[in-house]
Every structure is written in structure tokens, then in C-alpha cells.
Amino acid sequence: MVLSTGTNKIKTAVFISGKGSNLKSLIKFSKLQKSPISINLIITNNKLAKGLKYGVIFKIQKKIIQFINKDVAEKKILNELKKNKIELICLAGFMKIISKNFIKNFKGKILNIHPSLLPKYKGLNTHQRAIKNKDRYSGCTVHFVNSKLDSGKIILQKKVKILKKDTPGSLAKKILAQEHKLYPEAILKIFNP
Numbered sequence: 500m501v502l503s504t505g506t507n508k509i510k511t512a513v514f515i516s517g518k519g520s521n522l523k524s525l526i527k528f529s530k531l532q533k534s535p536i537s538i539n540l541i542i543t544n545n546k547l548a549k550g551l552k553y554g555v556i557f558k559i560q561k562k563i564i565q566f567i568n569k570d571v572a573e574k575k576i577l578n579e580l581k582k583n584k585i586e587l588i589c590l591a592g593f594m595k596i597i598s599k600n601f602i603k604n605f606k607g608k609i610l611n612i613h614p615s616l617l618p619k620y621k622g623l624n625t626h627q628r629a630i631k632n633k634d635r636y637s638g639c640t641v642h643f644v645n646s647k648l649d650s651g652k653i654i655l656q657k658k659v660k661i662l663k664k665d666t667p668g669s670l671a672k673k674i675l676a677q678e679h680k681l682y683p684e685a686i687l688k689i690f691n692p
């Protein structure tokens with residue numbers, strides 16, 4: 500495995516709210532020579548987010564910004580992004596909806612990963628809804644973020660088969676394993692087409 504120093508790479512911030520397993524996979528990817536991005540900042544709205552530990556392990560700066568007032572929170576985040584010269588944002592299990600105004604500041608430079616085959620199942624409880632509808636497949640999607648929830652241009656998708664015995668929990672686990680591969684692949688697709 501070839502490691503690079505991270506200079507000259509696209510400075511990226513990852514936004515998380517929970518476990519941060521996608522953050523971990525993005526950090527690992529960012530350290531490969533083929534990665535066009537470096538992860539320079541972790542932003543969370545949740546001071547208890549388990550994923551914050553990856554900031555400690557990999558020595559990446561992290562900022563906890565609570566969303567008591569969305570306007571104030573977003574201004575603080577934009578400030579941090581500017582201070583750190585961030586050029587790309589990867590939402591990875593970030594459970595707050597960001598405003599149109601925020602998106603305008605980073606137009607075409609915000610990516611998201613969503614646990615369904617969009618345009619199916621925008622929003623929450625995607626696995627429950629796919630199983631309830633007796634879908635044969637679900638999956639995950641990496642897309643650009645625009646002002647409509649989970650509706651921006653799709654970059655890549657991965658299908659995952661739903662088995663009769665699957666529960667929302669078992670399906671989430673299978674899909675998450677694919678998410679860890681899909682997010683890096685989508686970033687490679689954008690920057691090394």
C-alpha cells in the first residue's frame with residue numbers, strides 16, 4: 500500500500516452525527532496515493548458521536564457545533580471551513596438538513612451517501628421501508644447535494660439483495676459494508692473520470 504503525505508490533495512471536511520464508519524473508510528482511502536482528497540476536518544452536530552474517536556486516532560481536527568439555532572450553527576461551520584481552506588464536503592451519516600444558503604456557499608462541492616437506491620426512499624428509515632414494500636433489492640447511493648433532500652445528481656450506486664430473512668438491522672449492516680467501498684469509488688469517479 501502506497502501512502503502519500505496529503506499535500507496537494509483536495510482539502511475535505513467530513514460531517515458526521517454518529518458511528519462514523521464511513522468517516523473511517525474515507526480517512527483510510529484518503530491516505531492512499533490514488534486518493535485525490537485529504538481529510539482535514541471533522542464536523543459534528545453531536546458531541547456524543549462515536550465517530551469523533553477517529554479524529555483522535557488519525558490526528559484530524561474536529562469541531563462540535565450544536566444545532567440549537569441552525570443559522571448560527573451554519574455560520575460557525577462556514578467559518579471553520581474557510582479557516583481550514585476546505586474545498587470539498589462529504590456528508591457521512593450527518594443527520595441534519597443543511598440550508599439552501601449553506602449549499603450556495605459550496606455549490607457542487609458537497610457529496611452525500613444515502614442508504615437506499617435513490618430516488619427510492621429519500622429521508623429516514625430506508626431499510627424498513629424497502630423490506631415493508633417487499634423490494635428484492637436495496638442499496639446505497641453517493642450523490643451531489645442540492646437544495647432538495649436526497650435529490651441531487653447521482654454519482655454512483657450499489658445494489659444489495661434483500662433476503663427473506665433480512666431485518667432492517669441485517670440489511671443496514673450489509674449495505675453499510677458496500678457504502679464503505681462506494682464512497683471512495685464515487686470520489687475517484689468525480690476527480691479521475
Ligand code: GAR
Pocket residue numbers: 515516517518519520521522550591592593594612613614622675678
Ligand atoms: C450510513 O448508513 C449512511 O448512509 C446513513 O447513516 C449511516 C451512517 O453510518 N446516512 C443517512 O441516513 C443520511 N440520510 P456511519 O456513521 O457508520 O458512517
